[in-house]
Amino acid sequence: MSACTVSISSKLNLFQLNTRLQEKGKRIVMTDNRENETLTSVDNSFGRLPDHILIEIFIRVPVSDWAQISCVKNQWANLFHGECFWQAALMRTFPLASQAQRWPGPIPRGLSKRRFAALCASKHIFALDGEIDEIVGHTYLFLKEQLELSIMALPSGILHGTIIDQFIACGKSTVVAHELASQIWLAVLDNLEENQQTFLLLKHLALEGDVFLPFPYSRSIKVQWRVFEKLFTDFRDCFDYADYYDVLAMAKNKFQPIPPAWLGF
DSSP, rough: OOOHHHHHHHHHHHHHHHHHTTTTEEEEEOOOOOHHHHHHHHHHHHHHOOHHHHHHTTTOGGGGHHHHHTTTHHHHHHHHHEEEHHHHHHHHHOGGGGOOOOOOOSSSSOOOHHHHHHHHHIIIIIOOOTTTTHHHHHHHHHHHHHHHHHHSOHHHHHHHHHHHHHHHHHTTOHHHHHHHHHHHHHHHHTTTTSHHHHHHHHHHHOOOOOOOTTSSHHHHHHHHHHHHOOOOOOOOGGGGGHHHHHHHHHHHHOOOOOOGGGOOO
């Protein structure tokens, strides 16, 4: 084991001790003098560490702890907002990311933080391997943000077409592009928060008028079904009388037969 590895490992142990002794940046008051001296010593040690050493320590801590760590000190928060931290995290977590080339198409790759989020989405949501991973993750983030952050979401046909164009620009066949787009739609729909905004979004998608689009630019039946399924199960209590029968009429127009569980206001 190299001296550098030993050094980082020992500093990581100090960091973990320091984190346990702090709660969101507030020093824990101790009555025992020896414990006070230990805390002060650890705190001072971290205060003298350069940023690149702190980054090497932080990227070895579980990702689930990063948000809490960034609240301890302003210096640490600034590190988590910087490109250097995310470059290091990207290279440690996804070593092959440095070999990925930029791709054509309407959905950009973004900086290291965006790439890290895209690769995490690919790994944990789609469980894919290979060069397609990052593209799928970026496309997932694109669609989720468009649906969640927009005051009025773009027509689903435009969003679906953008996804299809992205995969075709990357050399995928129309069949593969359509299947990947369907998987991304289903994953996004299943990961939306259950709130009033999501109900309004789903209702908007359900009531969109049918526009004939050639394959692969038409959304799959599985995606359309999932929209209505979530409305009639997860958001049933959000309907008023008129909205319920409007959505039900649209469902009957698209699917026959419809599940009995969808019936009855």
